[in-house]
Structure formats: C-alpha cells, structure tokens
Amino acid sequence: MGRENPAEKALCLLQSRLCDPSFIFRPLSDSSDSNYSKLKFIVSSSVTEACNNSILLLGPRGSGKVAVLELVLKDLLAEYPDMISVIKLSGLVHSDEICAFKEIARQLCVEHQLLFSKMASSDDNSQFMIAMLRECGLAHKTIIFVLDEFDLFAQGKQRLLYSLLDAMQSVTSQAVVIGVSCRMDADQLLEKRVRSRFSHRKLLFLPPSKEDIQRLMEHILSLPEDLSLPQDYVVEYNAKLQNVLTNEKFKEILNRFMNSDSTANHLFRFLFRAVCNMDLGTGFLTLENFEAAILNIQRQPKLECIKDCSILELYILVCMKRLETKEQNSYNFNAVMKEYKSIHDSFQTPDYYAHNVCLRAFEHLLQRELICFTDKKGQNQSLEFHPVKLLVSSYELHQGLKSYRSCPAILHKLMGG
Amino acid sequence: MGKEEIPKITRRTTRSSAAVSNNDVDKTKARDSHPPTLNDLLFGGENPISLDDVLSNFPGRRIQIIELLRILGPMNCPMLPLFIYGGTSTGKTSIMLQIFGHLNRPFVYSSCLTCYNPRILFESILNQLLLHRKNAANGYSSAKRCERPSDFVNLLREALTSIISNLQGNSGKLSSKKFEAQANGHMIYLIFDNLELIREWDKSSTMLPFLFNLYDMLKCLSIVLKPFSRITRRVDELSTSFSLLYQKYCEPISDQGIVPNEGMKRRLFSQLQPHIAPFLNEIFKVSSHSSIDVGATKEAKQKARTKESGGSEVLDELDFHMCTSAKYLLISAFLASRNPATLDASLLILLGPSEKSMERKETAEQELLMKGPGTFPLERLLAIFQCITSVADCSVDEEDGNDGLGVQYGDNSLMSDVLLQLSSLCNANFIVKGGSCPLEGSTRYRSTVTEDMALKVARSLKFPLSKYLYRR
Numbered sequence: 001m002g003r004e005n006p007a008e009k010a011l012c013l014l015q016s017r018l019c020d021p022s023f024i025f026r027p028l029s030d031s032s033d034s035n036y037s038k039l040k041f042i043v044s045s046s047v048t049e050a051c052n053n054s055i056l057l058l059g060p061r062g063s064g065k066v067a068v069l070e071l072v073l074k075d076l077l078a079e080y081p082d083m084i085s086v087i088k089l090s091g092l093v094h095s096d097e098i099c100a101f102k103e104i105a106r107q108l109c110v111e112h113q114l115l116f117s118k119m120a121s122s123d124d125n126s127q128f129m130i131a132m133l134r135e136c137g138l139a140h141k142t143i144i145f146v147l148d149e150f151d152l153f154a155q156g157k158q159r160l161l162y163s164l165l166d167a168m169q170s171v172t173s174q175a176v177v178i179g180v181s182c183r184m185d186a187d188q189l190l191e192k193r194v195r196s197r198f199s200h201r202k203l204l205f206l207p208p209s210k211e212d213i214q215r216l217m218e219h220i221l222s223l224p225e226d227l228s229l230p231q232d233y234v235v236e237y238n239a240k241l242q243n244v245l246t247n248e249k250f251k252e253i254l255n256r257f258m259n260s261d262s263t264a265n266h267l268f269r270f271l272f273r274a275v276c277n278m279d280l281g282t283g284f285l286t287l288e289n290f291e292a293a294i295l296n297i298q299r300q301p302k303l304e305c306i307k308d309c310s311i312l313e314l315y316i317l318v319c320m321k322r323l324e325t326k327e328q329n330s331y332n333f334n335a336v337m338k339e340y341k342s343i344h345d346s347f348q349t350p351d352y353y354a355h356n357v358c359l360r361a362f363e364h365l366l367q368r369e370l371i372c373f374t375d376k377k378g379q380n381q382s383l384e385f386h387p388v389k390l391l392v393s394s395y396e397l398h399q400g401l402k403s404y405r406s407c408p409a410i411l412h413k414l415m416g417g
Numbered sequence: 418m419g420k421e422e423i424p425k426i427t428r429r430t431t432r433s434s435a436a437v438s439n440n441d442v443d444k445t446k447a448r449d450s451h452p453p454t455l456n457d458l459l460f461g462g463e464n465p466i467s468l469d470d471v472l473s474n475f476p477g478r479r480i481q482i483i484e485l486l487r488i489l490g491p492m493n494c495p496m497l498p499l500f501i502y503g504g505t506s507t508g509k510t511s512i513m514l515q516i517f518g519h520l521n522r523p524f525v526y527s528s529c530l531t532c533y534n535p536r537i538l539f540e541s542i543l544n545q546l547l548l549h550r551k552n553a554a555n556g557y558s559s560a561k562r563c564e565r566p567s568d569f570v571n572l573l574r575e576a577l578t579s580i581i582s583n584l585q586g587n588s589g590k591l592s593s594k595k596f597e598a599q600a601n602g603h604m605i606y607l608i609f610d611n612l613e614l615i616r617e618w619d620k621s622s623t624m625l626p627f628l629f630n631l632y633d634m635l636k637c638l639s640i641v642l643k644p645f646s647r648i649t650r651r652v653d654e655l656s657t658s659f660s661l662l663y664q665k666y667c668e669p670i671s672d673q674g675i676v677p678n679e680g681m682k683r684r685l686f687s688q689l690q691p692h693i694a695p696f697l698n699e700i701f702k703v704s705s706h707s708s709i710d711v712g713a714t715k716e717a718k719q720k721a722r723t724k725e726s727g728g729s730e731v732l733d734e735l736d737f738h739m740c741t742s743a744k745y746l747l748i749s750a751f752l753a754s755r756n757p758a759t760l761d762a763s764l765l766i767l768l769g770p771s772e773k774s775m776e777r778k779e780t781a782e783q784e785l786l787m788k789g790p791g792t793f794p795l796e797r798l799l800a801i802f803q804c805i806t807s808v809a810d811c812s813v814d815e816e817d818g819n820d821g822l823g824v825q826y827g828d829n830s831l832m833s834d835v836l837l838q839l840s841s842l843c844n845a846n847f848i849v850k851g852g853s854c855p856l857e858g859s860t861r862y863r864s865t866v867t868e869d870m871a872l873k874v875a876r877s878l879k880f881p882l883s884k885y886l887y888r889r
Contacts, residue, residue: 011490015490018497019497093565093566093567093570094567099565099567102567103567106571269497272497273488276487276488276490277487296484301502382789382865384789385788385789385790
C-alpha cells in the first residue's frame with residue numbers, strides 16, 4: 001500500500017489515455033487552421049444549409065484521421081442533437097456491396113428504432129436506403145456516411161459508391177459522405193461516373209512537427225492535479241517528467257526514433273511501452289524506461305532469426321550466398337550440397353554432416369522463412385530439386401554472423417570471399 | 418498444466434471398444450451436465466498459479482515473463498494489441514496460458530491451426546463468448562452461424578457487451594461471497610494462436626488486416642487482442658537425442674551424485690566422442706539436429722580439429738519388406754527416370770548390360786542435379802520391366818534353378834498383377850504422377866527414390882544396377 005496504489009492508478013490512467021485516440025489528438029485540434037476546424041466547418045455548414053457534400057480525409061496510417069473525425073462528430077452531435085445520424089462502414093469488411101447495403105440498413109434501423117430483417121434482399125436494402133434518404137431530407141435531418149478504408153470501396157465495380165452518390169444527387173436528401181483513406185491517390189481510383197458526382201475536397205493529414213510532438217507528450221504524460229491522486233505525488237511526478245523531457249539524451253533518442261517513422265501513432269506506441277516499463281515501486285518515469293522501450297520496439301526479427309540458427313544452418317545460408325555471388329540464378333538443394341562439399345574439401349572443416357542431416361537443417365530454414373522456393377508449381381517433385389532463393393540480404397547475413405556467439409571463423413572468411 | 422487424468426485403459430484396445438467404455442465413463446461425470454459458466458474462461462481450474470511457479474516452470478524465460486506482466490499491467494488496465502513471435506516450441510503458447518492462470522483473468526483462446534477457415538474461427542470465438550458448448554443436445558452446432566466478417570463484427574460486439582456486463586455483475590458479488598475461482602477484472606482478452614497460417618487461406622489479404630483492425634472496429638476499451646505467431650532451436654528435437662547421449666555420457670560414472678570436475682569431464686568426453694559422430698549423422702528417427710554441435714561438442718572443436726567426417730555406415734539392408742515384382746518395378750522406375758529414353762534400346766536390348774562406363778559430361782551432371790528425375794509414360798516403364806525381368810529370369814535359372822520365383826516372370830497374363838503392384842507403389846509415393854504429355858494427354862510418372870535406396874533394392878535382388886545407369 002502507500003506508494004503502490006497511486007502508482008498503479010497513475011499507470012492505469014496513463015495507459016487508458018494512450019489507448020484512447022480522441023484524447024491524444026485533442027491538443028492538435030485546438031488551432032484554427034487545423035484539420036479539425038476545417039472539417040467541422042464543412043460538415044456543420046452542410047447541416048445548417050441543408051445541402052449535400054462529400055470529402056476525403058487522406059494521410060498515412062496512424063496520423064489521426066479517424067480520431068479527428070470522431071472528435072468532430074462528437075462535438076456536432078452535442079451541438080445539433082436531433083439533426084444528425086451517423087452511419088459507419090469499413091472497407092475491410094463491407095467492400096462487397098451486398099454486405100454494405102445490409103449494414104447500412106441495419107444501422108439505419110437501429111438509429112430510428114425500426115425492425116431490421118436479416119432476410120431482406122440487397123435490392124430491398126438499397127431501396128430502403130434511398131427511401132430513408134428522401135424522408136430524412138424532407139425532415140431536415142442529415143445523414144453522415146463515414147467510409148473507412150475508402151480505397152477498398154473503390155475496387156471492383158464501385159457499385160456502392162455510385163449508388164450512394166447518385167442517390168444524393170437525385171433524391172431530395174441531406175447527406176455528407178466522408179471517405180477516410182491512407183492512400184494519397186484515393187480519388188484517382190474512382191471511375192469517371194463516380195468521380196463526376198464527387199466533390200474534390202481533400203484534407204491532408206501530415207505528420208506532426210517537433211513542437212507539436214513536445215506539446216503532445218506533455219499533454220499525455222502529465223498527471224492531472226485532481227483529487228483522485230495525492231497532491232505531492234503528482235507534483236513530484238510532473239517535475240521529474242519535465243526533467244526527462246528536456247534532457248538532451250532524450251531528445252536525441254526521440255529524434256532517432258521519429259526518423260524511422262514520423263506518424264503520431266508510432267510515437268504513441270513508443271510512449272505506451274515506456275509507460276509499461278514504469279517502476280511501480282517509485283511511481284516515476286525515468287530515462288531508462290524510454291531507452292528500454294526503444295530497444296523493445298526497434299527489433300529486427302530476421303537478425304534474431306539468424307542468431308537462433310544452428311551452425312549447419314549458417315553453413316547452408318553461406319553456401320547459398322556464395323552461389324548467388326557466382327551468379328547462378330537458380331539453384332536447388334543439391335547444388336547447395338555440392339558447394340558445401342567443395343568447401344569441406346578445400347578447407348577441411350570439422351562440420352561435415354551427412355545428407356539426411358543437411359536436408360533436415362534445410363527444412364528448418366524453410367520453416368523459419370529464411371529461404372523459400374522460387375515458385376509454387378511443380379510441387380510433386382521432392383524437396384531437393386526445387387529451386388530456392390534466400391530471403392535475407394547479404395548485409396543481414398553479415399550482421400547475423402557478426403553477432404552470433406561462437407561463430408566459426410571460416411564462415412566469416414567464406415562470406416568475405 | 419491443469420489436471421490431467423491418467424487414462425484408465427493402458428493396453429491397446431480397438432477403437433470401438435474404447436468408445437463404448439468411454440461413454441460409460443462420460444455418463445458418470447458430472448461435468449457434461451452442468452452448463453458452462455463464466456469461470457470456464459479461466460485457465461488452471463480452482464487455484465490461481467503463483468508467480469514463482471510460472472517462473473520455475475520456464476527456466477530462462479524470466480525476462481520475457483516479466484515484460485509480459487508489465488505490458489498486461491494491473492487489473493482493468495487497457496492495453497494496445499500485442500504481437501508475440503518466436504521460433505517453434507519456444508514456449509509462447511504455454512507461457513501465455515500460465516500467465517493468465519496466474520493473473521486469473523478471463524480470456525478467449527482460438528488457434529488458427531484448428532480453425533482452418535474464417536467461418537470456423539469466427540464461430541469458435543463466438544461460441545466461447547456466448548458460453549455455448551457443442552454437445553449432443555444441440556447437435557454439435559454453433560451458437561450463431563457466421564460467415565462474413567461483417568456479421569462477425571456485429572455479433573462479436575453483442576457478445577462482448579453481454580460478457581462484460583456479466584463480469585461487472587460478478588465483481589459486485591465478489592465482496593459478499595468468498596470464491597477463489599472468480600474471474601478478475603472487467604476485461605476479456607482474445608488470443609489468436611498460430612496467426613501465420615492465415616496467410617495460406619483464401620482471401621488472406623483481407624483476413625489479416627481485418628483481424629489486426631478488429632480492435633479499432635469494435636472501439637471497445639475493454640477488449641484486448643493478442644495475436645500470436647510462430648517462427649529458435651527446436652527443443653523437442655534436441656531433447657530426444659540429448660537423452661540418449663546423456664545416458665552414454667553417464668555410463669562410466671557409477672556414483673550419480675558426484676559433480677564431475679574439469680579433468681573428469683574431459684575424460685568422460687573423450688570416451689563419448691566416438692559415439693557422437695554416428696549420433697550426429699544418425700537418420701532422423703532421432704531427428705538429430707546438428708545444433709548438438711554447439712552444445713555438447715564445443716570442446717570437441719577446440720580439442721580435436723580432425724573429426725571423422727561422416728562415419729555413416731550405409732545400411733545394407735532395406736528396413737521394410739517388398740515383394741520381388743515390386744522391387745523390380747521400383748528399379749525399372751528408377752532407371753526410367755534417370756536414363757534418357759533414347760538410350761533405352763542400346764542399354765537394355767541390343768548391348769545388354771554394358772561394361773564400359775559412359776563418359777561424364779559436366780553440364781549433363783549439372784542438369785541431373787537441377788532438374789531431378791525425369792518423367793516417363795506407363796508403357797516405357799512396363800517395357801523396361803519386361804526387359805529386366807527377362808534378364809533376371811535367365812540369371813536366376815542359370816544360378817540355381819529356383820522354381821519358386823521363376824514361374825511368374827516373362828508371363829504376359831500376369832500383367833494385371835504388375836499393375837496392382839504399380840498402384841501400391843504409387844500410393845506409397847515411390848512413384849508419383851508428373852505432368853501429362855502435351856500431345857497425347859496421357860499421364861506421365863516420375864520415380865522419387867534416391868540412388869541409395871535403388872542400390873539397396875538392387876542389392877537385395879542381386880541385380881547389377883550400376884551397369885544399366887547412364888551415368889555413374
């Protein structure tokens with residue numbers, strides 16, 4: 001007890017904050033020319049002026065598009081309580097138009113307390129949707145369609161998009177279609193007839209700048225001074241946090257980290273790992289927590305895989321590398337064995353094993369996906385005759401051999417040669 | 418892990434009798450009759466496993482266990498989805514389950530190995546969440562039928578909300594009654610095991626992103642997804658071979674209690690050494706992997722650089738029994754695959770077994786290595802078979818006029834018997850079907866036996882195989 005409980009509560013609070021996208025993106029939305037305010041303006045104007053609209057939100061994964069959208073919708077639902085209904089579709093699940101119409105009908109029924117029948121056909125569902133659009137238009141209610149993974153809707157015949165946008169134009173309706181996509185060219189994917197009905201409004205979500213990142217981190221990681229946590233603990237925690245955040249070493253770590261991937265989501269996962277590492281005994285975040293989190297996140301699976309290999313498997317990998325440098329484009333297990341034998345004959349290595357054992361090691365490499373077959377056809381041949389190729393680059397192999405404990409020196413020599 | 422009952426039947430029984438007796442046992446068990454409750458989502462039965470037990474069950478995994486416990490966090494703490502990867506038999510699944518047993522939190526486990534298409538996967542998860550068990554009463558059907566991902570998302574949302582409300586209701590009762598086996602917390606964890614197998618399914622390109630985004634789609638703070646995956650040294654394989662080696666290692670020590678010092682270890686090791694090489698090259702009955710090299714024979718590399726290479730004794734006999742005509746068929750298939758068709762006439766009929774060796778061509782040998790055994794039509798196989806058996810016939814008659822064998826060969830009316838043998842060879846995968854001939858559409862076959870095996874078979878028949886091979 002004592003120190004334990006506030007530390008646990010603080011940990012819970014921090015973790016729940018980091019898992020809640022709408023909390024973390026709020027400070028980014030405060031300025032007047034941010035995407036938040038632009039989006040809010042567009043949607044609210046179409047609600048108040050009773051017109052149709054469509055817009056695309058584009059940006060790399062994890063930049064907060066859906067989070068900002070959720071913030072906007074929450075605020076609008078608070079401002080105009082009965083005038084908006086929201087339908088959410090996802091391209092991963094609903095890209096097929098039958099599923100999509102069913103889902104739209106289901107959500108509309110839930111929204112307006114109607115009975116939804118699972119037996120309704122796709123035609124019934126689409127007519128229901130058009131009828132609902134008309135009725136809502138007459139009653140001055142706006143329906144907002146949120147299409148997540150918009151580029152997946154744009155595959156195939158784009159029937160859903162066409163019928164939706166067509167309905168918006170022909171029927172007296174008030175609808176806003178908001179597409180969210182991580183492909184920056186999502187609007188180029190649309191067919192001509194769909195594109196002509198689509199207004200070419202796009203909002204780009206760019207990665208946050210360095211000042212924004214600093215602001216975000218302070219916003220997320222500082223504990224609030226309310227009654228649920230003891231006052232002196234909070235003050236001390238915040239002071240220590242400031243020390244860490246302004247530390248030069250920390251800034252360097254952060255820069256290196258964001259160089260690899262500068263989206264906001266990446267940062268938040270890093271913060272999550274760091275917060276997980278927080279020592280529950282003291283209850284404060286230290287620089288070591290962040291350093292440990294970096295090591296945990298920036299892993300290299302292939303390198304670890306190579307480090308886990310046995311010596312015979314390393315021999316096989318090195319033989320395959322040598323065959324590739326000799327410009328033999330396609331080779332199979334028997335060719336590798338020939339190379340292995342020639343190495344043994346010239347260098348008299350102590351590691352010369354029989355055919356069976358090598359075949360078993362070869363199969364292990366296949367399972368671990370360090371090598372693979374070059375083509376799938378011709379499966380009725382036995383394993384030894386399939387052409388194979390390496391899935392690790394020579395740099396990775398070099399690194400793996402260097403970091404392998406007790407690697408025979410001969411392998412280094414063979415790789416260098 | 419858990420309580421496992423020792424099977425009462427230790428001798429071998431036929432399947433039907435085992436089924437009958439099991440039925441009787443089942444009826445007396447109370448477990449089947451009581452409806453599944455929330456506590457079935459826990460692991461480990463009555464008592465939560467202590468942390469020390471978990472750490473001692475998995476020596477060497479302390480760092481990973483502590484890390485996992487940190488990420489899971491204190492109770493009711495939300496977390497982002499977690500991806501655990503590692504080689505086979507490194508302990509991912511078992512550690513995960515034991516940690517959950519220690520924390521006593523409810524979870525839903527589904528393996529993509531047993532659930533081999535999306536529908537089964539979805540239904541298994543829903544069954545567990547809806548606490549529905551398939552038994553004879555409802556005809557082994559699932560609670561809900563769910564094929565498409567869109568249906569799954571909706572049903573999952575409903576099931577999760579009902580379970581979470583159950584959990585919250587339970588925790589309210591906790592203070593009044595003392596139940597040790599109550600589930601802790603308000604969160605349910607979904608565990609997907611063997612995730613990499615999803616890549617092999619159809620429509621895998623949509624399944625994987627769908628599962629990873631399930632967390633976002635449900636927008637429920639109180640569920641957490643944990644996919645597992647697979648990919649180090651295989652402990653299970655090593656353990657079998659190590660046990661044998663260790664026994665040999667300990668042979669000279671009469672007193673098992675003493676701890677050997679350096680000098681003794683060296684002596685023991687030098688005694689062990691001649692046994693190691695044949696162990697290393699042993700066939701994969703023992704599945705001996707050469708990473709034994711790193712463990713046991715590190716000293717060997719430092720001390721004795723010259724190791725006997727191989728030391729494999731080629732077994733001269735076949736391990737299994739085949740009838741004579743099958744053996745001849747196997748040899749003819751091997752010859753048909755190895756020799757080009759144009760040389761058949763010269764090798765088999767005109768010249769007979771030739772004494773002179775054909776000249777080796779470098780590129781031709783390369784081709785053999787790369788392309789593998791060639792295909793042949795059925796007629797060619799039978800023609801070679803006839804040639805060989807007629808030769809063998811003569812030699813058998815010459816040697817010792819053994820009547821028992823000699824009767825069958827060279828007799829055309831027994832061709833049906835030969836075809837039966839051929840089909841059984843195909844079933845045993847000694848001969849497989851290759852592609853079909855493009856002109857006529859008839860199927861071609863290919864032999865998959867290695868040269869060693871063909872030599873063994875030929876030796877058992879006293880057939881001079883090497884003289885019939887094109888290259889040697």
